[in-house]
Amino acid sequence: xxxxxxxxxxxxxxxxxxxxxxxxxxxxxxxxxxxxxxxxxxxxxxxxxxxxxxxxxxxxxxxxxxxxxxxxxxxxxxxxxxxxxxxxxxxxxxxxxxxxxxxxxxxxxxxxxxxxxxxxxxxxxxxxxxxxxxxxxxxxxxxxxxxxxxxxxxxxxxxxxxxxxxxxxxxxxxxxxxxxxxxxxxxxxxxxxxxxxxxxxxxxxxxxxxxxxxxxxxxxxxxxxxxxxxxxxxxxxxxxxxxxxxxxxxxxxxxxxx
Amino acid sequence: xxxxxxxxxxxxxxxxxxxxxxxxxxxxxxxxxxxxxxxxxxxxxxxxxxxxxxxxxxxxxxxxxxxxxxxxxxxxxxxxxxxxxxxxxxxxxxxxxxxxxxxxxxxxxxxxxxxxxxxxxxxxxxxxxxxxxxxxxxxxxxxxxxxxxxxxxxxxxxxxxxxxxxxxxxxxxxxxxxxxxxxxxxxxxxxxxxxxxxxxxxxxxxxxxxxxxxxxxxxxxxxxxxxxxxxxxxxxxxxxxxxxxxxxxxxxxxxxxxxxxxxx
Numbered sequence: 001x002x003x004x005x006x007x008x009x010x011x012x013x014x015x016x017x018x019x020x021x022x023x024x025x026x027x028x029x030x031x032x033x034x035x036x037x038x039x040x041x042x043x044x045x046x047x048x049x050x051x052x053x054x055x056x057x058x059x060x061x062x063x064x065x066x067x068x069x070x071x072x073x074x075x076x077x078x079x080x081x082x083x084x085x086x087x088x089x090x091x092x093x094x095x096x097x098x099x100x101x102x103x104x105x106x107x108x109x110x111x112x113x114x115x116x117x118x119x120x121x122x123x124x125x126x127x128x129x130x131x132x133x134x135x136x137x138x139x140x141x142x143x144x145x146x147x148x149x150x151x152x153x154x155x156x157x158x159x160x161x162x163x164x165x166x167x168x169x170x171x172x173x174x175x176x177x178x179x180x181x182x183x184x185x186x187x188x189x190x191x192x193x194x195x196x197x198x199x200x201x202x203x204x205x206x207x208x209x210x211x212x213x214x215x216x217x218x219x220x221x222x223x224x225x226x227x228x229x230x231x232x233x234x235x236x237x238x239x240x241x242x243x244x245x246x247x248x249x250x251x252x253x254x255x256x257x258x
Numbered sequence: 259x260x261x262x263x264x265x266x267x268x269x270x271x272x273x274x275x276x277x278x279x280x281x282x283x284x285x286x287x288x289x290x291x292x293x294x295x296x297x298x299x300x301x302x303x304x305x306x307x308x309x310x311x312x313x314x315x316x317x318x319x320x321x322x323x324x325x326x327x328x329x330x331x332x333x334x335x336x337x338x339x340x341x342x343x344x345x346x347x348x349x350x351x352x353x354x355x356x357x358x359x360x361x362x363x364x365x366x367x368x369x370x371x372x373x374x375x376x377x378x379x380x381x382x383x384x385x386x387x388x389x390x391x392x393x394x395x396x397x398x399x400x401x402x403x404x405x406x407x408x409x410x411x412x413x414x415x416x417x418x419x420x421x422x423x424x425x426x427x428x429x430x431x432x433x434x435x436x437x438x439x440x441x442x443x444x445x446x447x448x449x450x451x452x453x454x455x456x457x458x459x460x461x462x463x464x465x466x467x468x469x470x471x472x473x474x475x476x477x478x479x480x481x482x483x484x485x486x487x488x489x490x491x492x493x494x495x496x497x498x499x500x501x502x503x504x505x506x507x508x509x510x511x512x513x514x515x516x517x518x519x520x521x522x
Contacts, residue, residue, distance in 0.1 A: 017520070026431060026432055026433040027431045027433055027434070027437070028433070030430070030431065074360065074519065074520075077363075078516075079359060079360045079519040079520075080519060080520045081516040081517065081520075093363060094363055095361065095362050095363065096360065096361040096362070097361075098357070098360075098361050101357050101358070101361055101362070102281070102284075102357070102358075104284065104288060106288055107284065107287075107288070111284070111287075114280060115280055115281070115284050118273065118276055118277045118280045119277060119281075119358065119362060120362070121273055121362070122273065123271035123272070123273050123276060124271070124276050125271055126271075169363075
């Protein structure tokens with residue numbers, strides 16, 4: 001049953017990738033594999049996942065590398081089609097929050113703000129209004145008309161973060177969103193604004209290895225393991241399972257090595 | 259100025275249209291304004307091509323063709339470059355704007371609208387130069403020129419339709435650009451860009467029906483050089499052809515484009 005306040009619904013969703021090893025996606029290789037039999041390898045990234053997310057929920061997704069977290073996000077938004085038999089639905093305006101979309105080294109900070117903010121759903125007039133706020137927040141007042149190829153990594157990420165907090169959508173999907181945004185001072189400032197502007201009344205899907213943020217914000221956590229949902233529940237229940245699982249796997253791989 | 263501001267406030271805001279426009283504009287700016295000669299490059303490349311063809315063909319190959327040959331070449335070259343740049347850019351549009359498909363909610367066709375707008379800006383600029391240049395040759399324009407936008411729009415639609423097909427194929431065949439380069443090269447010499455289009459009517463009339471660009475070129479020249487009325491049969495045939503390409507392209511695109519984000 002899909003209830004009215006469910007904004008994301010996944011039902012028996014699987015995703016299999018076919019990967020050609022040592023070969024590229026070219027006409028030549030297509031013909032060669034047609035005659036010589038294909039050397040396709042199937043990789044099942046997500047297996048039979050069912051999940052419903054309510055409006056306003058803050059859902060965390062954790063799991064080890066390669067457990068299918070990012071693929072799951074792409075399946076939710078429909079960027080990847082799901083395998084046959086599965087069903088995926090997202091009801092409200094969504095955005096996979098990613099920093100610096102459409103940024104170009106050859107454009108000035110001003111031009112990049114307009115491109116990036118427009119991609120994030122702001123109209124030109126809204127950008128005009130928020131322009132000073134963005135520049136102020138990113139502490140780049142003296143570099144508005146400088147091409148960002150002269151910017152340091154930190155400056156770029158500050159700028160992109162300052163724009164991203166104005167992004168317009170009802171559902172945000174975040175894939176390791178907090179990856180080194182500026183120095184400590186900026187980080188705490190960013191955290192503050194993030195809480196105020198992004199979290200406010202929105203549905204959030206948050207993929208992270210940072211258990212701190214997960215524990216702090218999430219109502220519910222999904223633990224992915226080998227493409228399946230291994231555990232689901234409130235963070236205080238799921239995080240210990242995750243830690244236990246990581247320890248186990250580490251022991252296993254140590255045994256295999258020796 | 260206040261009146262302009264007030265009018266500006268009246269225009270309804272639309273993020274989708276603005277986004278298409280800013281992506282198109284940015285691509286155009288990046289292409290030309292990064293260099294010191296800027297927009298001039300949009301024109302220098304076709305100009306030198308035209309000059310090279312002109313000297314080679316009017317002095318070495320054909321000899322004594324009339325003086326309007328350079329105008330004939332001008333129209334041919336800029337139209338062909340419009341088509342070839344547009345389709346080349348369109349072919350890679352899905353791939354180069356993958357970050358949009360992966361991250362935000364948008365109609366994938368928007369990517370193509372913005373790609374075709376980018377190349378159209380360049381073409382309109384070249385056409386403007388042509389209008390100035392043709393004054394040296396005392397070309398007399400008449401009311402037939404009013405049909406020019408319709409012809410330009412035909413090329414735009416053709417580029418759009420071809421881009422849909424090519425970019426969808428590009429998902430599966432990452433070396434399609436080499437193949438397409440060859441197709442364009444063959445096209446360049448089979449379409450009457452350099453050689454005289456009157457041969458078409460005499461010997462190769464089938465050419466009129468295989469490539470829509472041929473008919474569009476002939477009509478372009480009628481109104482931009484000779485001041486004659488359009489060949490309406492070609493005009494309608496080319497539009498019909500183009501609409502067929504778009505329909506086919508759209509269905510093809512619709513079926514396979516969901517795979518665009520996952521194909522690496």
